[in-house]
Amino acid sequence: MIKVLAREMRGAESFTPTLPVEHGLRAEAAIEADAFAALRRSVVLEGYKWDPQVGDVDTLASFPLVMKSSAWKQMAAQAEQLTAEVITAEEEILRTPELLNMLGLPPALRRVLSRSTPLTPAPGRVMRFDFHPTTEGWRISEVNSDVPGGFSEASYFTAKMAAHFPKLHMTGNPGSVWADTLAASVAPGGVIALLSAPAYMEDHQVIAFLAEQLRARGCRVHLAKPEQIVWRDGYAHLDAAWHRGPVDALLRFYQAEWLARLPGRTDWEFFFRGGKTPVANPARGILSESKRFPLVWANLSTALPTWEALLPETCDPRDAPWSRDDGWLLKTAFCNTGDTVSIRELMRPAQWLLTQLDARWQPNQWIAQRRFESVPVLTPVGPRHVCVGVYTINGRAGGAYTRLSEKPIIDFAATDVALLLEDDD
Amino acid sequence: MTKEEIFAAWAPDGSPWARWVKPVLFAHIDLAKESGSSAGTTGVVDWAPAANDKVTLVLDLPGAEGVTTGVALAKLGYHPVPLYNALPLPCLNPASDDITGAEIAAVEVLPILEALKLGAEELARVNLALDASPAFLLDANRSGEERMVKACDFDNRSISFASDFPSATFLGAQGIRRVLLVQRDRSEPRADLAHTLRRWQEGGLHLERIRLDGLAAPESFEVARPRWYGAMFQRVLASIGLRRVVGGGFGGWMPDSSAGG
Numbered sequence: 001m002i003k004v005l006a007r008e009m010r011g012a013e014s015f016t017p018t019l020p021v022e023h024g025l026r027a028e029a030a031i032e033a034d035a036f037a038a039l040r041r042s043v044v045l046e047g048y049k050w051d052p053q054v055g056d057v058d059t060l061a062s063f064p065l066v067m068k069s070s071a072w073k074q075m076a077a078q079a080e081q082l083t084a085e086v087i088t089a090e091e092e093i094l095r096t097p098e099l100l101n102m103l104g105l106p107p108a109l110r111r112v113l114s115r116s117t118p119l120t121p122a123p124g125r126v127m128r129f130d131f132h133p134t135t136e137g138w139r140i141s142e143v144n145s146d147v148p149g150g151f152s153e154a155s156y157f158t159a160k161m162a163a164h165f166p167k168l169h170m171t172g173n174p175g176s177v178w179a180d181t182l183a184a185s186v187a188p189g190g191v192i193a194l195l196s197a198p199a200y201m202e203d204h205q206v207i208a209f210l211a212e213q214l215r216a217r218g219c220r221v222h223l224a225k226p227e228q229i230v231w232r233d234g235y236a237h238l239d240a241a242w243h244r245g246p247v248d249a250l251l252r253f254y255q256a257e258w259l260a261r262l263p264g265r266t267d268w269e270f271f272f273r274g275g276k277t278p279v280a281n282p283a284r285g286i287l288s289e290s291k292r293f294p295l296v297w298a299n300l301s302t303a304l305p306t307w308e309a310l311l312p313e314t315c316d317p318r319d320a321p322w323s324r325d326d327g328w329l330l331k332t333a334f335c336n337t338g339d340t341v342s343i344r345e346l347m348r349p350a351q352w353l354l355t356q357l358d359a360r361w362q363p364n365q366w367i368a369q370r371r372f373e374s375v376p377v378l379t380p381v382g383p384r385h386v387c388v389g390v391y392t393i394n395g396r397a398g399g400a401y402t403r404l405s406e407k408p409i410i411d412f413a414a415t416d417v418a419l420l421l422e423d424d425d
Numbered sequence: 426m427t428k429e430e431i432f433a434a435w436a437p438d439g440s441p442w443a444r445w446v447k448p449v450l451f452a453h454i455d456l457a458k459e460s461g462s463s464a465g466t467t468g469v470v471d472w473a474p475a476a477n478d479k480v481t482l483v484l485d486l487p488g489a490e491g492v493t494t495g496v497a498l499a500k501l502g503y504h505p506v507p508l509y510n511a512l513p514l515p516c517l518n519p520a521s522d523d524i525t526g527a528e529i530a531a532v533e534v535l536p537i538l539e540a541l542k543l544g545a546e547e548l549a550r551v552n553l554a555l556d557a558s559p560a561f562l563l564d565a566n567r568s569g570e571e572r573m574v575k576a577c578d579f580d581n582r583s584i585s586f587a588s589d590f591p592s593a594t595f596l597g598a599q600g601i602r603r604v605l606l607v608q609r610d611r612s613e614p615r616a617d618l619a620h621t622l623r624r625w626q627e628g629g630l631h632l633e634r635i636r637l638d639g640l641a642a643p644e645s646f647e648v649a650r651p652r653w654y655g656a657m658f659q660r661v662l663a664s665i666g667l668r669r670v671v672g673g674g675f676g677g678w679m680p681d682s683s684a685g686g
Contacts, residue, residue, distance in 0.1 A: 037438050044448035045428055050510075053444045055588040056595050198531075198580040201449060201510050211516055223515035225580055241529040241577040242515055413588070 023133040024071025025386065027379040028420075031061040031164045039160050043253070048209035051202050054413040059340055061417035064161050065381050065402060066166070067388075070424045073169055075138060076397035079129045079390040081306040086127070086143065089302045090284045095120075099299055103290040103334030104365050109260035112269045113283065116241035120275030122282035123185030123249050126178050128389040128401060129309075130410070134372040140310045141369075141387070142335075146281055147253050148288035149202075150401030151175035151387060152209040153416040158399075161418035168420035173400030174391040181393055182251060190248035191220045193238050197254055198225055207253050213419035222247075226262060228256050231270040236277035250279045256286035257334050279329075291367045292316075292333045312370040317359045320368035328368050330359050341372070341409050376409040383412070388419060426545055428454050434545035440504055441599060445591060446579040447510045450538045456513055457535070457542040460564075467496030472635055472643070480603045481596055481630075482560035485569070486637070487609060488533070491562040492540035495609075496547050504557040508590075509537055509564055511583040511654075530581050531568055531574040558601060561590065562580025563618070563648040565608065567664060587621040593628020605643070606634040613649060 030036065040060055044048045052060050067075075074168055088262045093099045097114040105113070128148035130141045155175035162170050186192060192214055194207035196379050204223070211221040222243050230237045252259075252271070258320065272283035287293065294314040322328035342355040357368040366381040376383035384404040391398045403414040426434070432451040436443035468571055474480045481501060495505030513534045569582040578665045596604075602624055612634060614622050626632055626648055628633070635643040 020596055032437070041432060045432055045452050048452070048453065050447070050449045052448065055590075056592050198582055199584050200591055201447075203581070204512055205449075208516075209511070215516070221516055223512070223579070228577065239577060240515070240579065241575075242579065 012110065013356075022378075023124075023134060023138065023375070024068035025377055026066050027164065027377055027384075028064050028066050028168075030061075031161075033062075035164065035313050036062040039164075043152075045073065045158050047160070048152045048203040048205045048303045049157060049211065057413050059413070059415050060157065061379075061381075061404060061415050064158075064418040065377065065379075065386065065404075066168060066420050066422050067171075068424050069421045072149065072400075072421050075131055075388065075390055077173075078131075078306060078310065079397050081390050082143065082214075082310070083127055083301065083395050084391040085304045086145065086288045086293075087125075088296070089300055089304060090287045092300050092302050093287050093296060094177040094284060096299070099296045100257070100287075102292060102299075103287060104292045104298050105286065105290065106257050106260045109257060109272070109286065112272050113286075115273055117273040119273055119283060120271060121278045121281050122231060123278040124178070124181040124394050125281055125285070126174070126391060127285075127288075128180075128391050130388060131256075131388045132372065133373055133375045133377065133386055135375055138310070138374065139312060139372045141312075143220070143288055144389070145287075146285040147255050147393070148389070148401075149206045149253065150326055150416075151178065151206060154389075154399050155390070156209070156400035157416060158418040160418070162420055165199060165420055170399065171419055171421055172391070172397065174393065174399035174401070175209060175213055177393050177398040178391075179217060182249065182280060183214055183217035183288060186219060186248040189216050189220060191222070191243075191246070192249045192251060193222050193224050193229065193236070193247045194230070195224055195226050195250060195252045195254050197258065198356070203253050206362060208298045210251065226259060226268065226271070227266055228398060229266075231267040233277065234239050234270060234274055234276040236275065236279075238268070242418065246322060250277060250305075252266060252279065252281070255334070256283065290333045291331055291335055291369075292364075295367070315365050316371045317363045317366045317368045322359075323356060327371055329371050330355060330366055330368055331364050333367065340379050341411070343409065346409065382406075384415075385410055386417075387414070426542075428452075428678070430549075431542055433543040435505070435507055435541065439555050439584070440553065440557075441555070442504050442506045442557075442591075445506050445508070445559075445561075445589070447508050447589070449512060450507070450509050450534065450541060451560055453513050453538060453541055468497035470494060470497045470501060472637070473498060473501055473503070474603075474605065476558060478603070479558055479600045480605050481601050482605050482607060483557055483563065483618070484560060484607045485563045485615060486607065487565040489536040489540035491564065492537060492544050495560055495562045496544040498560045499548055499551045499553060501509045502554060502557055503560040504553050505544075505560045505562055507562045508585065509534065509541075509567075509583075510563065510585075510589070511564070511567065511581040512579075513538055513581070515579045520523045529577075531569045531572075531578045532581050533582065534564065534584070539566060548608055556599075558599075559591075565615070567659060569616075574608040580586065585615075585617045585621065587624050587685075589643055590621050590625075593630050595626045596625070596626070596630060597657070601630070603631045603633060606632065606646075608634070610636065610638045612636060613644075619648050619651045637658070638656040 100110045128144040131138050155173045194211050196203040196207050214221045228240045230239045259268045330342040344352050374385045376385050385409040386407045387403045390400040400419045402417050402419040403410050404417050405414045436446040511534050566582045634646050
């Protein structure tokens, strides 16, 4: 399935840019080693990129990908259309609680979302759609609709790389736009608590980056964990040693299904319904975050033509021949960093066996999806598979978080690469 | 020294080990006091193998002791590689509770941060050889075991993952065949570190260990297969038991490798 280019280029000095015209995407040559070392130091010390190395993989690429502006405009327009469709679909699902049963949600969360209590307000909404160059053109694998990350890489790192290529420009600055949105939702000097799970540096760096952006906009910010939020009459208070008092908004980098596993005494349901303090992202994000979201489309009156055109066929595992047809893959309903994307030929037999057992044991927690044939892009380090994550913030496209992988799966060990734009000839 | 100079002293350009240095404490180096608590301390390293023996050291020592020992090892020809991976404080907040005066962080890492700053000045005077063997530095207190973590604390506990280290293949390519685990008052590796050591063992590296409290001599050892070892989501499963339950103690279930996509 993997289309590997015949020629593998290994050194920047021997690299000649090529143009895979059909996708409007190419790689540039790497910047000089000394310059990149300085850039890397800046990114890890000032840009909140605290996981620049995963095992033997350096997660920052020393070269950018370059996309034609016209290709980006089309992709951005598609992301905006996907957003509009998903917002409408989420509203319909919330009005039709029985559809919640199809999404693989934790029972406690399903119960809370089924209630008629008003939804907790949101200061804004950010999503990220993951586009892949395939033999059939650009296709999406999913939307990160609940707690998308990658802001530092898409903003600070990309800006630093762009400075080395004066004829190229950024797709946007999603960190800045998202921070503008959040800061505008509170009064000047407002208090915003940013929540994440302990022990995950890759999550801490996301909220620390956004905290710095918010602080620069005059907000008072605090990093905390969800258990430290106390709800009084629907208003959120931070009960921590460094701040005790109400907060004006909450930003969570703590996924919705984890919240639903917190003890009941934390009153976690106020993150979803009944809360008066705005929470980003809103609870409804979990509906489209579920990889089982496509399974409810047949029950909706909402039309999703862009989704249907760009997302590969997606089924309940009981309805697809994934066990005998390698043209299908499996993934869990809440597959957050690509780590449960399961392709037989890329797994050890024992891993595949466990995956099969789990998918058969609890099919409501999995989907089967037709595989697309990812087309690798020739880069200075050889052919690499590409995922362009296009952000939309309150419905408007606002930049891209782009990653590379040797495998046709993008996971936590993928390499971050700056995506820059060039004018069309 | 500037922040960049301090980081460069620990992660010098050209060193094969520099890219593994964890940057988070260096990003917060401005929080270091001018004269840290570790000032004047010197690690005793008479137990260390000769630097040209091509041994990788893993120092799982409490607080700043790993840093001071690492600096002493640098003078013997090792390259100390800090793997401290905890946020010191929640943004620009003070280090102590306004009301009680107690430390607000579950794990006190400011002394480590200060030792890194002081150590950089010494490292800058040491000409680290590019073929130096690595000495990976971990905080033995990273899981917050040394004190009762309160619900209102800043929860900066951390986990050491196998992906924080080079693979056995990479180490082998640098001519390294032995690993020496250095701990102060225990022999068995901590649960999270056991995953890394087991992988290295399976990769053909010979494991040895030593206790610095003098209760045991250096010895060879083998790491038994850790619970959940080799599972698809090792990063997930390693965290079981490290997430604090609201009612106190540990045992929360962290169901995924990261929150975000």
